Amino acid sequence: MGRLVEGVWKDEWYDTKKSGGNFVRSTSGFRNWITADGAAGPSGEGGFKAESGRYHLYVSLACPWAHRTLIFRALKGLEEHVSISVVHPDMLDNGWEFRNDFAGTTGDSLLGKEYLWQVYTHVDPEMSGRVTVPVLYDTQRDTIVSNESSEIIRMFNSAFDGITGNRDDYWPEPLRDEIEAVNARVYDTVNNGVYKAGFATSQEAYDAAVHPLFESLDWLEDRLSRQRYLLGGQITEADWRLFTTLVRFDEVYHTHFKCNRNFLREMPNLWAYARELYQVPGVAATCVPAHYIRHYHYSHETVNPHRIIPLNPVLDWTAPHGREALQAA
Numbered sequence: 001m002g003r004l005v006e007g008v009w010k011d012e013w014y015d016t017k018k019s020g021g022n023f024v025r026s027t028s029g030f031r032n033w034i035t036a037d038g039a040a041g042p043s044g045e046g047g048f049k050a051e052s053g054r055y056h057l058y059v060s061l062a063c064p065w066a067h068r069t070l071i072f073r074a075l076k077g078l079e080e081h082v083s084i085s086v087v088h089p090d091m092l093d094n095g096w097e098f099r100n101d102f103a104g105t106t107g108d109s110l111l112g113k114e115y116l117w118q119v120y121t122h123v124d125p126e127m128s129g130r131v132t133v134p135v136l137y138d139t140q141r142d143t144i145v146s147n148e149s150s151e152i153i154r155m156f157n158s159a160f161d162g163i164t165g166n167r168d169d170y171w172p173e174p175l176r177d178e179i180e181a182v183n184a185r186v187y188d189t190v191n192n193g194v195y196k197a198g199f200a201t202s203q204e205a206y207d208a209a210v211h212p213l214f215e216s217l218d219w220l221e222d223r224l225s226r227q228r229y230l231l232g233g234q235i236t237e238a239d240w241r242l243f244t245t246l247v248r249f250d251e252v253y254h255t256h257f258k259c260n261r262n263f264l265r266e267m268p269n270l271w272a273y274a275r276e277l278y279q280v281p282g283v284a285a286t287c288v289p290a291h292y293i294r295h296y297h298y299s300h301e302t303v304n305p306h307r308i309i310p311l312n313p314v315l316d317w318t319a320p321h322g323r324e325a326l327q328a329a
């Protein structure tokens, strides 16, 4: 774990002393957009036209943010158009590594680097900042398009539709305001909430994260008792953004991050809803518990100093979900 300072890798853990024991996630640095015609997107510069075989995605199968991009790649039929490299689940002194000794890893199949930070310095030798996954890479311009998952999923949602013919829309125009509102609460209290609880280094910081987390899970449990998906009868990006936290909840966040008022499997609507999303064709293959169980317990030395990997229950994600009855809602 560390960061780049003017192109040099520094091994250091998140400094929570400056922030009263609170974990503060940094913002992503590369914010360009792939678009159908190469025009500039909402941020960054233009010149990134959707083309088959041009882009490469660096991911960790452990990371919930990278997981979103893999789900959209699968749902939108992009597997044959956007290639991937999968890092090793252990994130240690050198950050994310391309070691190949764990099932499901690929090495860096594009640039042949040893560490992910070298992909960043390949693009910007003077770069300062955190080295995170996912990274969407342009093989033509030899640069990083984006390392912000919330924007990568929106590119994948529509930019390649002319190439794939897949017009499934997870960010439909009429629902955008409501999606943004749900995303904002889910991001702050759930997706990032589990990290704020887990990385807290003061009781106050932990309390300030764990209560809002379970208040939001109660709110979601109630909402999903009346409607099939977060926005009603159709799956949107809001569901996928929530899903990647839910799928890790019982095996990682409950115990390792001390988010232990309840297990997901004790909240019947949320648990059935999460199973339904898991059973959407293409999604199960993106869920690799071996990577997330190993990554969190082994990499976070400050949270789990002896690196013992706990014995986890085996959850049946393929059990019938029975959510069809809510479709009319």
Ligand SMILES: N[C@@H](CCC(=O)N[C@@H](CS)C(=O)NCC(=O)O)C(=O)O
Pocket: 001, 002, 026, 027, 028, 062, 063, 064, 065, 066, 095, 130, 131, 132, 133, 134, 147, 148, 149, 150
């Ligand atoms: N805003 C980024 C966050 C990505 C992120 O924080 N990824 C984590 C892995 S789960 C990471 O690579 N952390 C390395 C670090 O912070 O040094 C996104 O959503 O794309």
